Amino acid sequence: MMKLPRAKLEQLLARHAEIENALAHGAEGDEYVRLGREFSDLSPLVEQVRILKAAEQDLAGARELLADSASDPEMLALAESEVERLEERIDELSHEVRLALLPRDAMDERNVILEVRAGTGGDEAALFAGDLFRMYSRYAAERGWSVEVLSESEGTMGGYKEIIAAVQGRGAYARLKFESGVHRVQRVPATEAGGRIHTSAATVAVLPEAQDVDFEINEADLRVDVFRAQGAGGQHVNKTESAVRITHVPTGTVVVVQDDRSQHRNRARAMGLLRARLLDEERLKAEAGRAAERKGQVGSGDRSERIRTYNFPQGRVTDHRINLTLYKLDEVMQGIALDEIIAALLTEHQAALLAAQDHDQVRG
Template sequence: MNSLPLAKLDQLVARHAEIEAALARGAEGEEIARLGREFSDLSPVVAQVKALKAAARDLGEARELAAEGDAEMRELAQSEVARLETRIAELTREVRLALLPKDTMDERGVILEVRAGTGGDEAALFAGDLYRMYARYAAEKGWSVEVLSESEGTMGGYKEIVAALHGKGAFARLKFESGVHRVQRVPETEAGGRIHTSAATVAVLPEAEEVDVDVNEADLRIDVFRAQGAGGQHVNKTESAVRITHLPTNTVVMVQDERSQHRNKARAMALLRARLLDSERQRQEAGRAAERRGQVGSGDRSERIRTYNFPQGRVTDHRINLTLYKLEEVIAGTALDEVVDALVTEHQAALMAAAEEA
């Protein structure tokens, strides 16, 4: 507990009480919304701080009892001292974690982009496997999935698929998935039984709100055209596909999945905002690259982060040297949490180490 910034903790508790009193008096409009969010953010850490202080008081009393009284009382007190010391160590770690700098985007949904890389048709099939893994994972978390754009491979899977995963905390869970995913397996089309290596890239972007990115209409070139691919007569008759080019950055997005040009434009704008926000985040992160060397989640899309080896039933995350012999469960989305939890824990440990050095 002595390793914690006690003065800062007292300030947080006092601020929490101050907001609680203001809400009880009846704030209005935007003020009540702002105070409500701050109160909600502070409540978990304040509860932990109060529990920690209560445990520290109890520990002091238990130590006094352990130093006096009869043998039976001292034995009981010593047992309580051991329990409380363990509890205080746990609470101290939880409070330290709660004090770590927060990623303001963690509670957002995500824009998920999966693209086939090297490996031809097999890479497209693998991209399809990855997309379905994330879609099933989203379903387990209660998030909704909305496909924004897709381009199917000639033998199945996807050359590219972009989807929005709507759900609180989706970015916090998936932000370390960006990078190159590699697969090693025998393709169905391989008669000789040889193992092939293919790859797909994953990009996870936080969903952007209009207030995050100021997009000037004068900076946009919007083209409409007929959608191509499967879709029947409608595809050939209606100019519903939308391509938007952000001229200052030459960022191009295209959506053609909906029959409504209006809906396609809305989806394309959401995708454009997410990419512009992500570019700005990447620029800021590049400025802190030296500080973050060795941490997971650098966001480098060219970095090989994970290998899925089907013959061995093995999944290896190269950033944290984690290997699980649960490939089928990971691909099914049911064991992906084990990988995500390990990545989050490693990231938190790196942040805590950096905070101690500061």
């Protein structure tokens, strides 16, 4: 294990104490809010460092006891056991501190725009897109997040040609960002009389919700059209022009929202979706410039990349990025075991970041 950057840790501890003092004596208004946020961000790391230091002091004491117990076999065995236990504990704590020092994705705590679209496979692809959306909805419910459908286009046999929803909850993007890509399903469709296994696919896009501070949208760059919402089979069709289509002329990005009967609410949702799409485009451009650095990380997040296969006949789910296979298909589709896959992806991602950090440390 690489050595901890002790000097940096001492600087962070000093900064934490400095902020604590400022919050207790005089900070007001926006400054108080800004310092409070920084204090909150630093506190988990500071607590881990304090626990590590305490363990290191205990280890030093155990080693002294070991040196003094050379003539007492019983005390010697006790001291050796304590030294071994504390050394393992310090390794664990050091790893946790290194993880806490990793650069954080500024978007991790944001809400998410989730887009699921049927890919190759016709009606079966639309049905699978519906299955995926239900999986994410159940996963969100498990974590106490809310899901609000912004736009949907149903398939002719059920499911969705496309469904777009806002997922709101703490850390939504941090957990769901690894889901972007092509999801493939292998199963016997209900309409297949011969019992043959078909392969179809759906595409998932996970976008962090954009905020006003991310960038400004010039109203002059927007073309806004309103029209009557289209209902399935002619049912529940609005008689008023409540559906909204917004085109961002410079980029050609188009969003349509028609699920609410209020044109005002549809427009607000459409603007939120447009902001998320434009922010995602900016992020993808920036990441393209760092493509070489990301080869060792968990996939590329590219929407065209096949990331996972759901094999119903064998009851298994395989994530191709980390070669992980779970024979828990039903639990995954119910949103219960999905977090096992996400946690493994997150661990692999952190390992790649640590490896890059160690490489930079050696070069430095």
